[in-house]
Amino acid sequence: MTQPEEHTLSPFVQMVGAKIEEWREGYVRLSLVLEEKHTNPHGVSHGGVLTTLMDEALGAVIASVRGLDAMRAAPHATVEMNVSFLAGPRAGDEIVIEGRALKVGRSVAFGEAEARRRGKDDLIAKGRFTFVMQTARSG
Amino acid sequence: MVEPIRAPFAAFVGAVLEEADEGSVRLSLVTGPQHADASGRVHTGVLTTVMDSVIGIALSRLRGEGGDHRPHATIDMSTSFYAHATPGDEFVAEGSVIHLVELVAFGEVEARRRGDGELLAKARLTFAIPAARK
Numbered sequence: 001m002t003q004p005e006e007h008t009l010s011p012f013v014q015m016v017g018a019k020i021e022e023w024r025e026g027y028v029r030l031s032l033v034l035e036e037k038h039t040n041p042h043g044v045s046h047g048g049v050l051t052t053l054m055d056e057a058l059g060a061v062i063a064s065v066r067g068l069d070a071m072r073a074a075p076h077a078t079v080e081m082n083v084s085f086l087a088g089p090r091a092g093d094e095i096v097i098e099g100r101a102l103k104v105g106r107s108v109a110f111g112e113a114e115a116r117r118r119g120k121d122d123l124i125a126k127g128r129f130t131f132v133m134q135t136a137r138s139g
Numbered sequence: 140m141v142e143p144i145r146a147p148f149a150a151f152v153g154a155v156l157e158e159a160d161e162g163s164v165r166l167s168l169v170t171g172p173q174h175a176d177a178s179g180r181v182h183t184g185v186l187t188t189v190m191d192s193v194i195g196i197a198l199s200r201l202r203g204e205g206g207d208h209r210p211h212a213t214i215d216m217s218t219s220f221y222a223h224a225t226p227g228d229e230f231v232a233e234g235s236v237i238h239l240v241e242l243v244a245f246g247e248v249e250a251r252r253r254g255d256g257e258l259l260a261k262a263r264l265t266f267a268i269p270a271a272r273k
Contacts, residue, residue, distance in 0.1 A: 010175060010176045010177045010182055011172060011173050011174070011175040012173065012174050012175060012176060012182035012184060012185060013182070013184075015173050015174075016184075036147055037147050037148060037151045038147070038148050038151075039146070039147050039148060040146045040147075040148065040149075040192075040195060040212075041145040041146050041147075041195075041199075041210075042210035042212070044212060046146055046147075046148035046149065046188060046191065046192075047187070047188075047191040047213040047216060048148055048149070048152070048184055048185075048187050048188025048189070048191050048192070049148060049184075049188075051183070051184055051187040051188070051191075051216065051218075052182060052183075052184025052185075052187070052188065053184075055176075055182070055183045055184055055187075056176075056177075056182075056184070059176065059177055060177070063177070071178075075178040077178070077180070077220065077223060078183045078220050079219065079220050080217075080218070080219055080220070081183065081187070081216075081217070081218045081220070082215075082216075082217045082218075083215070083216050083217075084214060084215050085212065085213050085214050085215070085216075086214075088212055
């Protein structure tokens with residue numbers, strides 16, 4: 001298994017504050033302790049926090065399967081994202097995001113992500129994502 | 140008309156409220172290096188955060204005080220991404236509530252790069268509204 005410290009989060013996710021818990025081929029797990037800054041006006045997690053972390057986890061999952069050389073030659077980009085929010089975690093809750101690859105083809109990849117509350121382990125959000133590998137021409 | 144954004148996360152990310160009336164809401168954000176993803180483009184999460192807030196605010200405007208007593212929450216968000224923004228770009232997200240009934244509301248929002256107006260992303264959102272206490 002590859003050690004997490006060999007991988008880094010994107011600048012935006014570093015700003016949001018998540019950390020990498022596990023990173024292996026086809027599977028990435030991130031976590032984040034929610035703070036007030038991650039909430040909406042009613043005190044629950046902003047939808048954008050979860051979509052951000054799911055996209056980060058799945059982008060990393062696809063990279064873990066494709067390898068860095070393939071990724072540099074034709075970076076993959078999210079083209080479709082469908083997320084359902086089942087519960088609203090609050091500041092103080094720790095959320096765990098797991099991303100798994102469903103299929104990584106030559107030009108298209110599919111992944112799904114689940115978010116749970118640590119301790120309760122209840123599903124709080126589920127996402128399905130589609131990525132397209134961009135050639136220099138289509139990028 | 141500029142007023143602060145009430146959602147702490149949208150403000151933290153850097154969104155600015157440009158216009159909000161009962162018909163539609165417009166937010167904008169000037170992106171920088173802190174908004175980059177692993178490939179150096181603007182992270183999709185920046186766009187989805189701003190787009191989610193557009194509809195959340197539009198729904199608050201429509202619901203008035205009812206929104207404070209029975210706060211609505213996003214339950215589904217479907218987003219298509221057509222082009223990417225590059226850190227340094229400013230984008231504008233504009234959308235509106237297209238249907239609102241007792242317990243559910245639907246909204247549509249699109250994000251465009253300011254300047255050339257290129258369509259970056261489009262999203263459809265569903266919000267749940269808690270039932271009134273009897």
